[in-house]
Amino acid sequence: MKEFKVTPIRNGTVIDHIDVGMALKVLRIIGVRNEVSSTVSVLMHVPSKKNNWKDVVKIEDRELDPKELDKIALISPDATINIIRDYNVAEKFVVEVPERVKGIMTCSNPGCITNKSEPVEPEFVVETKKPPALRCVYCDRMTTDIAENIV
Amino acid sequence: MSGSLKGSDIVSIRDFSREQIERVLEVAEKMVPIARGDEKSSLLEGRILGSLFYEPSTRTRLSFEAAMTRLGGRTLGFDEPRGSSVAKGETLADTIRMVDAYSDVIVLRHTQEGAARLAGHFAEKPVINAGDGAGQHPTQTLLDLFTIRKEKGGIDGNHIVIVGDLKYGRTVHSLSEALSMFGAELTFVAPPTLQMPQEHIKHIETRGIRPKISNSLEEVIAEADVLYVTxxxxxxxxxxxxxxxxxxxFTIDREMLRDASDNLVIMHPLPRVSEIDPEVDLTPHARYFDQAFNGVPVRMALLSMVLGGIE
Incomplete structure (x- = not known):
């Protein structure tokens, strides 16, 4: 039987230790939809030394911006980012859940004023980091289902 | 908020320290003769209250107007959005910017949660939350605390039984959190589907208070100092x-009060429907109409403090 392996990438980003099942959400966050000019590899439900299972996303010729990193941290606080340049790991770090988030998530409360046509960006205070629980600055409601509310 | 309330928005009871609440209650006490019309005041003469009520309210709106008028100020605004620019689709942010230019303090009742916090971001003048959807209603909490303190001589150590819809009732969420700040003993009585949400219980427990949970008013009424009905x-x-x-x-009638202490005080934020039988109004326990009056001195205290008339 032929074995397929995901090959090392020359330049780009490897997002490792993604919470199992979250890889597709990560793709949505980094904007991988139809118009992608480079190779994107997704590994789902692979064995992990840290936890039992993990997801991994490799994206060639792309580095992530701070907003994307914040979003990944919120849905998968243990994810690690490996920035690859010329086949070498140029930088490696664990994502960091921010203290406050603004403009990257909607409030889960349909009755919240920020879900109406008001000229404000939803803003949250991070009350707990693992697992992330965010309190809306406006309506005070806690949001724990982050993945559903990321924009 | 820390120290003086001058220029502050009053959005949530969580924004207050215990000292600030105590100061509001002290000032409110001094306002009682003016609120009754026994004394005159021109403390807020020439000041304008912008009163924006996006949903109906009787007590809150009228008591704010009474409070402003008793202190010599005036009120402008609307008590329903129909006929105003809101009906034409104006955002809250724009309405607030406009009223901010016409008044010295803004009182807002809105259907959406978080509306008062948003208004506070757009207004330079202080914004007082008069209820935002299922969210916060801090002036109700302050007048409830004022009533308990007045009727029982203090809040600490009193056993307060809160009964009714504890799941959705915004009044009881803010009140129970504030009571825990003052060290009151709390019991929550509700059918299991309408019990106090865990999030609020956890918040109360962070203050070292372990509230009791019950499904039966009869079992706990004998030990109550205050019965707060919703x-x-x-x-x-x-x-x-x-x-x-x-x-x-969960209906309070004479039969239910058979085992109650003589000093039991019954409160209700009103309007009531059938949860308190009218025959209870004639008992010495009933305080809900005094409680409604207390909205005036408490709101007078807040208006004068945020406008800097009183430190």
């Missing part, structure tokens, strides 16, 4: 028969 709304029950059964079990 309405169980019919629309929370898909089955009308189930509603009647639950509502009946």
């Amino acid at each position: 309405r169980i709304q019919k629309e929370r029950f898909p089955d009308p028969a189930e509603y009647r059964k639950v509502a009946g079990a």
